[in-house]
Amino acid sequence: MSISSISASSMSYAGKFRRGVAWSTLGSVGNNLVSFLVFALVVRVVEPRVIGVMAVALIFVEMGKIFVYAGVPDLIVRQKVWSDGFAMMCFWLNLAAAAITALLVVGIVGPLVDIYFAQGTVLVLAVLSSCFIIDSVRVVPEARLRRDLDFKTLARRGVGANVLSGILGVAMALTGWGIWALVAQRICSSLLTTVFTLVAARWVPTTWGSVEGLWSVIGHSVGLVGAALLKLLSERLPDLMLGLALGPVPVAVFRVGSRGFDALVQLTINPVRSTSLSAYAQRAHSGRLGESVINSLAVISMLTFPLFFGAASVARPFVVLIFGEQWRSSAVIMQVLCMASPPLLLGAMLQSALSANHDTKLIFGLNAVAAATTFVTLLVCVPLFGLVGATVALAIRSYLGMIFNIAVTSPVIGMRPWPVIVVLLPALAGSAVTLTSVLALDRYTLSGYPEIIALGISVAFGAVLYLLIMVVIFRDHTMQYMGDWLGKLPKLPKLTLVLHVNR
Numbered sequence: 001m002s003i004s005s006i007s008a009s010s011m012s013y014a015g016k017f018r019r020g021v022a023w024s025t026l027g028s029v030g031n032n033l034v035s036f037l038v039f040a041l042v043v044r045v046v047e048p049r050v051i052g053v054m055a056v057a058l059i060f061v062e063m064g065k066i067f068v069y070a071g072v073p074d075l076i077v078r079q080k081v082w083s084d085g086f087a088m089m090c091f092w093l094n095l096a097a098a099a100i101t102a103l104l105v106v107g108i109v110g111p112l113v114d115i116y117f118a119q120g121t122v123l124v125l126a127v128l129s130s131c132f133i134i135d136s137v138r139v140v141p142e143a144r145l146r147r148d149l150d151f152k153t154l155a156r157r158g159v160g161a162n163v164l165s166g167i168l169g170v171a172m173a174l175t176g177w178g179i180w181a182l183v184a185q186r187i188c189s190s191l192l193t194t195v196f197t198l199v200a201a202r203w204v205p206t207t208w209g210s211v212e213g214l215w216s217v218i219g220h221s222v223g224l225v226g227a228a229l230l231k232l233l234s235e236r237l238p239d240l241m242l243g244l245a246l247g248p249v250p251v252a253v254f255r256v257g258s259r260g261f262d263a264l265v266q267l268t269i270n271p272v273r274s275t276s277l278s279a280y281a282q283r284a285h286s287g288r289l290g291e292s293v294i295n296s297l298a299v300i301s302m303l304t305f306p307l308f309f310g311a312a313s314v315a316r317p318f319v320v321l322i323f324g325e326q327w328r329s330s331a332v333i334m335q336v337l338c339m340a341s342p343p344l345l346l347g348a349m350l351q352s353a354l355s356a357n358h359d360t361k362l363i364f365g366l367n368a369v370a371a372a373t374t375f376v377t378l379l380v381c382v383p384l385f386g387l388v389g390a391t392v393a394l395a396i397r398s399y400l401g402m403i404f405n406i407a408v409t410s411p412v413i414g415m416r417p418w419p420v421i422v423v424l425l426p427a428l429a430g431s432a433v434t435l436t437s438v439l440a441l442d443r444y445t446l447s448g449y450p451e452i453i454a455l456g457i458s459v460a461f462g463a464v465l466y467l468l469i470m471v472v473i474f475r476d477h478t479m480q481y482m483g484d485w486l487g488k489l490p491k492l493p494k495l496t497l498v499l500h501v502n503r
Contacts, residue, residue, distance in 0.1 A: 040322050062232055092205065250387050301345065315338070434469065
């Protein structure tokens with residue numbers, strides 16, 4: 001293959017990756033606005049205990065969803081040639097897994113949670129279990145759209161479904177339905193998303209499919225299901241262990257504090273995770289996976305780190321303004337979680353790279369270590385330090401885990417550990433300085449201002465400061481990795497002249 005052909009191919013994939021991130025981000029923005037509005041309305045009108053019960057119920061719903069998907073989307077995305085027989089086999093396997101999961105949740109998990117956590121949880125879980133069947137129907141057609149890099153369609157159908165289901169959720173919340181507003185919104189969203197996906201993909205199973213490759217699918221799924229469960233446990237163990245140790249109300253405080261953080265994760269990290277797998281799969285075939293990971297980390301860190309650290313800096317006025325004065329204590333939870341976001345982003349991208357490289361055993365091992373260390377941290381810190389102290393301890397654990405993940409993963413995907421750390425430092429340093437400056441401004445200057453005014457001033461100040469840091473102090477790094485994107489922005493005549501003189 002000629003150098004020009006390789007270059008053209010690289011530009012094509014890079015363009016598809018950037019467009020995929022853009023469309024996934026737009027879709028996440030719409031989805032998060034809807035779900036966030038529903039949640040914000042509900043927490044203002046229901047008691048904290050209800051929010052705690054819903055938070056714990058959703059842990060088991062998310063666990064069940066892992067069994068429903070069972071790693072099948074990754075297999076379909078990695079296929080070089082589409083096979084209807086293989087896809088139909090995967091469809092029926094997903095449907096069977098969904099039915100079994102629903103029975104287990106309703107018959108075993110629900111009653112146990114009702115006894116050891118809070119009465120009433122079993123009914124919520126029973127109703128939410130219908131999502132397993134609904135979601136399983138769209139697993140294969142959704143993976144087909146991802147395989148074709150059709151993230152535009154995925155974003156549009158997701159937003160449409162969540163807007164319609166969000167209207168239902170808001171209406172029910174305002175008319176006193178409480179927790180059932182969130183339950184109904186969740187089920188309606190699953191149903192509409194499935195219908196829209198089937199229409200967009202134009203694919204439905206016509207036969208039972210081919211049994212060829214069945215055991216390889218099962219073997220692959222077992223590894224990824226185990227890894228995904230461990231990953232979910234490491235993320236949701238705080239809710240679960242706080243609930244068992246302290247009851248539903250501390251869970252509600254933690255969940256409200258983490259709601260803004262979760263929205264940012266859905267907005268930034270999840271779109272990157274879904275699109276990076278498709279891009280990394282192509283790079284793995286050409287032997288350039290490590291280079292691709294470093295380049296994408298540089299760009300994504302400059303875009304996401306300031307968002308999370310900026311959210312940490314405005315957590316106090318944000319929580320009070322959005323959720324109400326009664327949830328002020330949740331602001332510190334949001335601050336700590338947002339400051340611990342870099343390890344989460346890095347972990348998501350490294351896991352996508354490992355999946356593209358077929359290293360499912362290492363994925364499982366890393367998630368096992370994360371879950372075990374999270375469990376030990378919570379087991380020790382929740383009784384000793386309570387809610388806030390345990391959250392701080394988890395943040396420290398995540399940064400130590402980030403160093404461990406880089407050291408273990410880098411040689412496997414073809415890169416050295418130190419360049420990975422170096423490429424993250426400018427965005428991390430710029431975001432940390434911005435966070436410190438905005439917190440000082442809020443404490444010494446804006447403490448007497450109304451919350452909405454303080455929030456606006458803090459956001460504007462932080463955005464300008466971070467931009468100046470990256471353009472002035474880390475200019476070479478910014479231009480190296482963002483130059484292609486920045487070159488497409490309209491340039492002011494004065495700025496163009498200054499850059500020309502500097503050269």
